[in-house]
Amino acid sequence: MTTQTQRTVVIADHDYGDVDIERAILEDAGLRLVAADCRTEDDVIEAARDADAVIAQYATVGARAIGAFTRCQVIARYGTGVDIVDVDAATRRGILVTNVPSDWCEDEVADHAMALLLAAARKVCVYDRATRAGTWRWQSGAPIHRLRGRTLGLLAFGAIAQAVAARAQAFGMLVIAHDPYLAAEDVAAHGAQPASFDELLEHSDYLVVQAPLTEDTHHLIGEPELRRMKPTSILVNTARGPIVDDAALYAALAEGWIAAAGLDDIEEEPAKQRNWAPVNPLFTLDNVIITPHAAYYSDEAIHTVRDFAAHEVARVLTGRPPLSPVNAAQLAVVRTGPSPVGADGGERV
Structure with a gap:
């Protein structure tokens, strides 16, 4: 169970063998890390329903999962493309989406x-x-x-x-x-x-x-x-x-x-x-x-993408702006209007 002083980051899925790079960054920021092995949106909901942040590599973080999140502030993508994330749904819920600029690979x-x-x-x-x-x-x-x-x-x-x-x-x-x-x-x-x-x-x-x-x-x-x-x-x-x-x-x-x-x-x-x-x-x-979606791979690139995604989450959850936001401009528009309502019926602030 999380406490008020320690928020939770869920890595929905990864194929890196370990989460040591991410753990070092996130725990240094005072955050708790949970690594999951999600393949379906139901898996994502079960693993990350109450997470403060989600990092995903391949797992779909769609509108249904986003609607089930109770406290998520940021969804970070391991990589540049964000087709696995319903960015519009995230924006409506007031959730920031980040990616890694394409120069990483x-x-x-x-x-x-x-x-x-x-x-x-x-x-x-x-x-x-x-x-x-x-x-x-x-x-x-x-x-x-x-x-x-x-x-x-x-x-x-x-x-x-x-x-x-x-x-x-x-x-x-x-x-x-x-x-x-x-x-x-x-x-x-x-x-x-x-x-x-x-x-x-x-x-x-x-x-x-x-x-x-x-x-x-x-x-x-x-x-x-x-x-x-x-x-x-x-x-x-x-x-x-x-x-x-x-x-x-x-x-x-x-x-x-x-x-x-x-x-x-x-x-x-x-x-x-x-x-x-x-x-x-x-x-x-x-x-x-x-080839098995390996074009991006080098040891150096993998280290960079993991480091960047984890740091994006740490920045957002510690009150700093991310370096590579996907929907920041859309969120600014949403936040000037009525506060979006969370899945639990309360206002998202």
């Missing part, structure tokens, strides 16, 4: 995107399988095309995508980018040619998806889009799995609408499930490379 994700692209384009896995099976022939990877002079398309053009662009340019590729939230001159200022979504699909030899997962981007790459891509093109997704329709991608790869794919996540997002099994048909194909 900018180089890692950009490197991983290029690694997937290069492995697929140079048929690294095809050669490896053939060689292990006793076939020592350069022809086992044919056809392979030169990267220099090819067009790399970027879906979204934030900091990570810009880092991918710089790497692609070093290989002699032409870079085009589509980002509806950036002016054409801003895209051009970072060395890419602005393109419409249609142009991106039709002209890219390599298409790298680095967009956030939103209602608008869910299944943004589906059958119509894949059919418009070049039959020699390679799709790389180092963003969220559900941006790509896996069933459509399977058909595209199996029937030759596109040549190959490199995926750092798949649509069902296995890390968000309990007792996941690898039954996705994409695993049966030789022309797709799949």
Whole structure:
């Protein structure tokens, strides 16, 4: 049971092996830490109903969970994307949401995107399988095309995508980018040619998806889009799995609408499930490379994201402003109106 002088922080889920980094930071701030293993929203409600703060990696903190919280002041995301949190619901309850700015893993994700692209384009896995099976022939990877002079398309053009662009340019590729939230001159200022979504699909030899997962981007790459891509093109997704329709991608790869794919996540997002099994048909194909949502990983990046998320919670619960608030502006508007009512019927102050 918590006391009036010691508030509780619940880590809803994590796959780091321990919570030593977070514990040191939070206990130093006079806070109590509880580590849970939530996979469902019901799990989150059970573990964090009376918590003062919640930190989440993959577990969904949706409107139902937020409505059940009795005293939560801040929800901190391990990472940059906040698609697992219902930010609007949090705002209505007067709860601050924080994330970690994307530079914590900018180089890692950009490197991983290029690694997937290069492995697929140079048929690294095809050669490896053939060689292990006793076939020592350069022809086992044919056809392979030169990267220099090819067009790399970027879906979204934030900091990570810009880092991918710089790497692609070093290989002699032409870079085009589509980002509806950036002016054409801003895209051009970072060395890419602005393109419409249609142009991106039709002209890219390599298409790298680095967009956030939103209602608008869910299944943004589906059958119509894949059919418009070049039959020699390679799709790389180092963003969220559900941006790509896996069933459509399977058909595209199996029937030759596109040549190959490199995926750092798949649509069902296995890390968000309990007792996941690898039954996705994409695993049966030789022309797709799949990594376990590992693009962000390096020892240095993991330390940074854990340290930052824990410090954000400590800052908020000790009365200091967070460094990376997601909904601070919306909360300011809410707080100038009537006080939001908590789930227990009382006013949230």
